[in-house]
Amino acid sequence: MGWKVAVVGATGQVGREMLNILAERQFPADEVVALASPKSIGTEVTFGETTLTVKSLEDYDFRGTDIALFSAGGAISAKWGPKVAAAGAVVIDNSSHFRMDPDVPLIVPEVNAHALRAYAKRNIIANPNCSTAQLVVALKPLHDFAKIKRVVVSTYQSVSGAGNKGMDELFNQTKALYNPAFQGVEPKKFTKQIAFNVIPHIDSFMDDGFTKEEWKMTAETRKILDPDIALTATCVRVPVFVGHSESVNIEFENPITVEQAREILREAPGCMVVDRREDGGYITPLEAVGEYATYISRIRRDPTVEGGKGLALWVVSDNLRKGAALNAVQIAEILVARHLKKAA
Structure with missing residues (x-):
């Protein structure tokens, strides 16, 4: 007997990707249900070779549902996550709402799958921020x-990190700029024009001058990997549709060579090293789209760190996949393999 899975936010970019990945990886589900807001009732979404008709989250009875994958925003998760968990489904939430709750495990399977043991405290598991997932x-x-x-x-x-509206704004602004009758574009989703521009601002500003996105990367990396790691981030929105890239400088306690790092990363789960010191010998976000891996390129010694204890890396991943949907499905896979028991 297989599992019953609900995808909440099934009409959004990440929700649709969750359905794609559940089908691609042949998740052992007897039934998959697509849920969204009442305005999306009757919308059709693809699940493998079949089509699902979207149902209303507000009217759905979760009794008998084993796993609920949430990607509908923090407000929806805050309202419905505990209710769904109380009905018996394990909630895997892609929003930021539960991430720093000490009773909710924040999971990247390649990094801290052991922490899943604590999911039963609230029957909720948090997915990290997309930029954090590929980094850790x-x-x-x-x-x-x-x-x-x-x-x-x-x-x-990429703009897909801001959802459908972010992708639409880049597309529409780019079209407008090529129109001979162009008279300017007014930003709506972003604070400034995103087409042919970069914006050093993601999420709201905090009192210390960092944005909430930058704070998320710091706090989540510490929770997932090690609370003693010092991290500072600058998060920038760029005119790319899908795929996040990161320039990473690391200082270690112990020496590590470029050759050692390259071999370690080649053997690491979820990592793919493409690091040739030649034209095109690296991965860009365009090439990462649709892939599961986190790609690492441009591995080199950081000469500003003494004693051979510094490295610089270029890290790229499909943010809709490893940064969100794939990570959630991987969590579900571990749950059914190691933790959940199906009633006879």
């Missing part, structure tokens, strides 16, 4: 070898 996949094997002290990361985050 690359950091974990290096941390195990040489112990990371400090990380400086600058992100180049």
Whole structure:
């Protein structure tokens, strides 16, 4: 007997990707249900070779549902996550709402799958921020070898991280700029024009001058990987549709060579090293779209860190996949393999 899975937010970019990945990876589900807001009732979404008709989250009875994958925003997760968990389904939430709750495990399977044991406290599991997920996949094997002290990361985050409206704004602005009758574009989703521009601002500003996105990367990396790691981030929105990139500088407690790092990362789960010191010998976000891996390129010594204890990396991943949907499905796979028991 298989499992019953609900996808909440099934009409959004990440929700649709969750359905795609559940089908691609042949998740052992007897039934998959697509849920969204009442305005989406009757919308059709693809699940493998079949089509699902979207039902209303507000009217759905979750009794008998084993796993609920949420990707409908923090407000929906805050309202419905505990209710669904109380009905018996394990909630795997893609929003930021539960991430820093001490009773909710924050999971990247390649990094801290052991922490899933604590899911039963609230029957809720949190997915990390998309930029954090790919970062910690690359950091974990290096941390195990040489112990990371400090990380400086600058992100180049695609507009899909802002949902359908972000992608539409880039598309529409680009079209407008090529129109001979162009008279300017007014930003709506973003604070400034995103087409042919970069915006050093993701999420709201905090009192210390960092944005909430930058704070998320710091707090989540510490919760997932090691609370003693010092991390500072600058998060930037770029005119790319899908795929987040990161420039990462790492200071270690112990020496590590480029050759050692390259071999460690080649053997690490979820990592793919493409690191040739030649034209095109690296991965860009365009090439990562649709892939499961976190790609690492441009591995080199950081000469500003003494004693051979510094490295610089380029890290790229499909943010809709490893940064969100794939990570959630991987969590579900571990749940059914190791933790959940199906009633006879």
